[in-house]
Amino acid sequence: MSDAKRTPLYDFNVAHGGRMVDFAGWEMPVQYTSIVDEHKATRAAAGLFDVSHMGEATVEGAGAEAFLNYVLTNDVSGMDDGKALYSLMCRPDGGVVDDLLVYRKAAGSYLLCLNASNVDKDLAWLAKEAAAFDVNLEDVSDSFGLIALQGPKAFEILAELSAADLSGLGYYRFVEGEVAGVPCLVSRTGYTGEVGVELFVPADRTAELAEALLAVGTPKGLMLAGLGARDSLRLEAGYSLYGHEIDDAVGPVEANLMWTVSLKKEGDFIGKAAILAKKAAGPDRKVIFFKTGGRRIARPGTDIVAGGEKVGTVVSGTFSPILNEAIGSALVKAAVAKSDELAVDLRGKAYPIERTRPPFLPLNPQA
Amino acid sequence: MSIPADLKYTKDHEWLKLLDGDEAIIGITDFAQNSLGDITFVEVPEVGDSFDAGESFGVVESVKAASDLYMPVDAEVLEVNEALEDSPESVNSSPYEDGWIMKIKVKDAASLEALLDAAAYEEIAKD
Incomplete structure (x- = not known):
């Protein structure tokens, strides 16, 4: 772990009992107390997450909008200042380079938030494409800490620490x-399905803000929450995670993410032709979400079977502390994606699964 | 971390408590439950099944990982802790009491000699 990078909250995390693991080259807390307790606290009150490992890049210049609309699948042209947008960044073959958030700060001035595991790849990709546009690209990952405050009490906690009404x-x-x-x-x-915010903070003041949020939030039921709870929360919410539901070979058609692909926007974008062709022909594989009805987790790599044949592979699997059962997602042959006869093969025994349309719980992050 | 002095241990982080006669209770240690994190599922064999020492007899699963359970001694299963089916988290909260896993019949008393005492186990369970 000696080569792993540390976030501005490393000392904070260790001081508060974080169990540190290597994640995407970063020393991150997988949990502080209990994944289940941290998950439940986020749904019931609030969770505070260090997500400073995420990357940030600025895209500036007269050509910024045209550039982003060329490299991203979603349409940034309709964004006004202060708007955030979720998008994929696709390869020419329709596979995914990364999924990301775009923030429009002003005309010709955008901030991107990137997956930690993909930052270097993304910046190389963006830099190569940027050559044809009037745009400046800068990796500002080291300038920011990123704190996620998620849960029904998030705004009550913020209100005590902010003069402005947020x-x-x-x-x-x-x-x-x-x-x-x-x-x-x-x-x-956010990435939990709850009401909440993500706070981009100057790196050298991130710990100060985390301590303040923790002090105000703890009496309201807030818990520090690690990557373990972050993953179980996002899976309950049915959000895709790069390297699981999407990757360089699994794109928006397979992963039910066509809502992030603007086919109407002006001009071409990378991956458009391949995505259109795949949509027209129908994909070979589809991502499905499922419940197992039991407590045994079907972990990534587990076979999905139908009639004794392997028809797919689990890509995400965890235990839902709210439903008290194992949940997951899988990449399956498109022909069986609507079958009710699917099972997971756990240690040689087939356990039937129930296909579920996510989210697994009624969630309303827009409330 | 708790390592009760009156129990026997294995290098696989299981404990064994000798009862009267040739019966014993087994479970996983405080160190083991803490390493695994939130336990969500414990698979145990059927009453009457027999296992050799070192043989895998079940699985304990946490949110993070699945881990095999190994029989500490040659044994036959006399009783399983059925409460773990609905409350596997007892293994986290009470690894040596409510979170016991099985009652076994020790088939060969000599096999108990291979187990570790609390002091020897503590050396293994050091962080």
Whole structure:
């Protein structure tokens, strides 16, 4: 672990009992107390997550909008200042380079938030494509800490630390402001299915803000939450994770992410032709979500079977602390994607699964 | 971390408590439950099944990982802790009491000699 990178909250995490593991080259807390307790606290009150390992890049210049609309599948042209947008960045063959958030700070000035595991690949990809546009690309990952405050008490906690009223901030909108006296970009986004925010903070002041949020939040039921709870929360919400539901060979047609692909926007974008062709012909494989009805987790790599034949592979699997059963997602042959006869093969025994349309629980992050 | 002095241990982080006669209770240690994290499922064999020492007899699963359970001694299963079916988290909260896994019949008393005492186990369970 000696070569692993440390976030601005490394000392904070260790001091608060974080069990540190290597994740995408970063020393990150997988849990502080219990994944199940941290998960439940986030659904019931609030969870505070260090997600500073995520990468950030700025895209600036007169050609920024045209550039982003060429490299991303979604349409940035309709964004106004203070708007955030989820998009895929696809390969020419329709596979996914990364999924990311775009923030429009001003005309010709955008911030991208990238998966930690993909930052280097993304920046190389973006830099290569940027050559044809009037645009400046800068990796600003080291400048920011990123804190996610998620859960029904998130805005109540923020209200105690902010002079500005943030409660009216719309879903997928952001403002630049101050929380606990620390300047930050407050984004009404998240990866848990709960109401909440993500706070982009100057790296050297991230720990100060985390301590303030923890102090105010703890009496309200807030818990520090690690990557373990982050994964079980996002899977309950049915959100895709790069390297699981999507990757360089599994794109928006397979992963039910066509809502992130704007086929109407002006001009070409990378992957458009391949995505259109796959949509027309129908994909070979589809991503499905499922419940097992039992407590045994079908972990990534587990076979999905139908009639004794392997028809797919589990790509995400965890235990839902809210449903008290194992849940997961799988990449299966398209022909069986609507079958009710699927099973997971756990240690040689087939356990029937129930296909489920995510989210697994009624969730309303826009509330 | 708790390592009760009156129990026997294995290098696989299981404990064994000798009862009267040739019966014993087995479970996993505090160190083991803490390493696994939130336990969600414990698979145990049928009453009457027999296992050799070192043989895998079941699985304990946590949110993070699945881990095989190994029989500490040559044994026959006399009783399983059925409460774990609905409350596997007892293994986390009470690894040496409510979270016991099985009652066994020790087939060969000599095999108990290979088990570790608390002091020897503590050396293995050091972080």
